[in-house]
Amino acid sequence: MAKVFGRFAAIALAVGTATAGVAAAASSSGFDPWWSPGSGDVLPASATYENAYGAVTVLNVDGPVDTKGHPFFEPIGSNGRACVTCHQPSDGMSISVGTLQERWKVTNGTDPVFAAIDGSNCPNLPQDKRSSHSLLLDHGLFRIFYAWPPVGANGKPIEPEFTIEVVEDPTGCNLDPVYGLNSENPTISVYRRPRVVGNLKYVTAVDRIARPFEVKAGELLGVDPETGQRVSQNIMADSREPTLKSQARSAAANHLQAHGGLSPEQLEAIIKFESQLYVAQSFDKKAGDLTTPDVPPGLGPLAMLRSEAGVIANGAQQHLFGPFEAWSAQPGAKLDAAAEHRASVARGAQLFQTRTIWIKDVYNFNTLGVGNPQKRSCVGCHNMSMTGMDIAPGYMDLGTTNLPHSEAKNLPLFKLTCSPKAQPHPYLGRVIYTHDPGRALVTGRCREIGAITMQQFRGLAARPPYFSNGSAKTLREVIEVYDRRFDMKLTEQEIQDLTNFMSVL
C-alpha cells in the first residue's frame, strides 16, 4: 500500500548513508496516508505528505525504515495500537483532527486509535458511539490519566499542596466510581494533544547557559535516572518524563496497554528511530517549494537536520528560524501572488522577533525576575532557535487551561484549593479553576497549576488543532488567542502575516 504522497520533488539527503526518495508517486486524491500498525511497509528516507497549506516532509536520516517487526510500528500492546498510531508521518509525526475524523469514517470507529483506554472520553462509555469519542474526534484530545496523589521520581508519594474538586465533568470520567477521583484507585483525567516525534535533538537539548538549574523556577533540572545527566524537561506537556526512554516506557504501558513492558532491544530501536527523524513543512501552496537553496535557510526539514540544537535566539537582531530576508519585499514593489505571500511570511517572521507586547500574569515567565508585566516580543518565551520552544525549559501558565483565560470547551473543570502554607499561584491565588492542572499534577505545587510546557513550531500545518487542549482549531486562532490574551491590537494584516509565517515552518 502506498504510504507516501509523492507530488513534490524528493529531498536529496546529503548525510550518512541516507538515500533520497519518495517511495510512491500517489496523487493526493484518493490516497490514504494512514499508517496502520503492523503494515510492514517501508518508510522512505524522505516521506512527503500533503496538508491544507502544502506538504510536510519527514526525513529519516539513517535511510529507509523497514517497519516490519519494528517496535515503533508494530502493535506491541493489547489494544492493537503502535507508536505510529498517534504519531503519523502524514501529520508531521503527531495526529490531526482531520485524520482522526477520516479514520472514524473509514473504520466505523473500530480503529485502535479509538481504544477505550484513552481514545474515548472515558472507558466506561459505550465505545461504538461517536459521542463517546467526541474529545478525540472534535479536538484531537487523548485522555491522560494520573494516579492521585502523584508519586515523585524517587518513588515516594508527594503530598499535594492543594485539594481537587470536580466542578464539571462532561465526560463523566472524573466522577466515575471506577475511573474517577473518588474511586478505589483515585485517578484524575485530563485531555491533551499528542506531541511531535521528530526534531528531538532540539526537544532534548539541555539549557547550556543555566544548567544544572531551571533558572526560572530556581530549581535543579531533573536527571536521567540511568545516567545522572540533567535533562531538558521539554519532552512532555507537563515535563513528567525525563527522557525519551522513560516516555516510551510510559506510553507503551498507558497508551498501547503493553503491560509486559518494552524489552531493552525494543527501547533501543524506538529511541534510535525517533532520534533520527526530522520534520518540517517542505512545500507551501502559495509560496512554493520550501527546500530550494533560494528560500530562507531555516525552512524545510534539512534545515532542522543541519542546525545546531539548544541555541537561544531571543534578541531583536537575532533570527529564531533563520533570516527571512530572501523573501522580504521592497516597499511599493510589484509582486506576483507567490512573491506577495513570501513577503507576508517574512513580515510575520519579523513581527514574531521584534513586535513587543506587554506580557502579563504568566507563571514561570513574569515570575522569573523580569517583572510583571514585561515588554517583550514572542521570542522572549519562544526562544530556542529553529523550534520556538523555551530552552529553560518551557512550562508556563499562559492561561490556556486556567480560568479566566482558558477558552477550552467541553472539558472537565476542576476547583483546586491550595493550602494556606503553600506558596500560592502568583496571579490566581489559592483557589483556581482549571481544565488541566498541568505541571502541578506532577509536582503537587500550587504555583504550578495550569503550567504547560510549550511545544515546537515545526510542521504545524500538518497537525491542527493547537495548544495542549486543542482549543485553537487553526493557526489563525492561535494568533487570535495571543491577541486577546495580551491585548496585542494586531491588525488584520499582522494576523495574516503571523499565520502565514507559522504555516511554512
Next chain:
Amino acid sequence: MKGLFSLAAAAASLVVSGSAEAASGDRLNFLACPQLYDTLPMNCWAAEYNGERYFIGAQRGPDSSYLPQMKHQVLVEGVVTDAPRVCGGIVLSPLRVSVLPELDLSCDGPVLSGDGLTPPTVAGRSPRTPLKPHPLHEGIGSFMLSDVPEPPYTTKQFRIDFDFGTDLLVDQMQKRMIEIWTYTKLAGTPKITVEGYTSTTLLSDGNRLAEPEGLAERRAKKISGMLENLGAPNREISVTWVDSPEEPDGVHDAERRRVIVTIEP
C-alpha cells in the same frame, strides 16, 4: 495586608519614622504597590511612600534584581541617596525589593505613561573576565560559572540570600550554589553544615513584618537537598533552622533572610 504575614506595632529606632522627610543616607523600609512607567529604552518601576515617589527598578537594568510584579505588594528596603531622580523617583542604594508572595489585587494597575520622565540609564554590563577552565565545571552552564578558588581549602562560609517570604532561589543565588558545590568538591570530603533563617523586618512606620513560620526549615532543607542532588561529596550534611532569631533593627533585616552553608574540610 494578607494574613500570611503578621504586623505588630513597634518602636523604630534606626529607621526613618513614618512622618519624617527622608534625607540622603536615611534608610527606608516600606510596603507599597508597585507602579510601572513605560519609558525608553527601559521601563521603570517606582513605588510611593509618604507622598514621595521612589525608583525601585529598571526592567533589564544591569543591576536589576527580581523586579516588582503587579498584583503583589513589594517590600522596599533601601537607603536614600541624593543621586538625580529616575522616573521622578528618589534613588535608593543599596536597594532590595521583595515581591510578597500573596496575591493582592489592589496592587494591579495600568502601565503608566513615561512621558517627561528621566528614564533609567542604560549602563552596559562590565565585560566579563574570561574564566579559567576547570574540569569540575564540565557540563555547567556558562552563566553559572565563576573562577575556581585556589588552595588551601580551609573552613569557609557561604551565605545564600532570599527575598522576603520565599524560598525561591534567584539567579545569582543559583550561581552561588555552584560556587558552594565546587568548594565541597575541592575540599575533599568535608563536613557540611546548613543553617536556615528567617527574619522580621522593622518597617519605617514602626510596624514589624514577619516571614511565615516554617520558612527557615524550608530554606534549609531546600539548600541541603540541592547539595545532595548536585552530588556534594560530604561526610554528612547537618541541617538546622530557626525562625527570626534576631530582634529586627530595620538595618540588617534583609541580610538575615538567609541560609548559611559552612564547609569544613
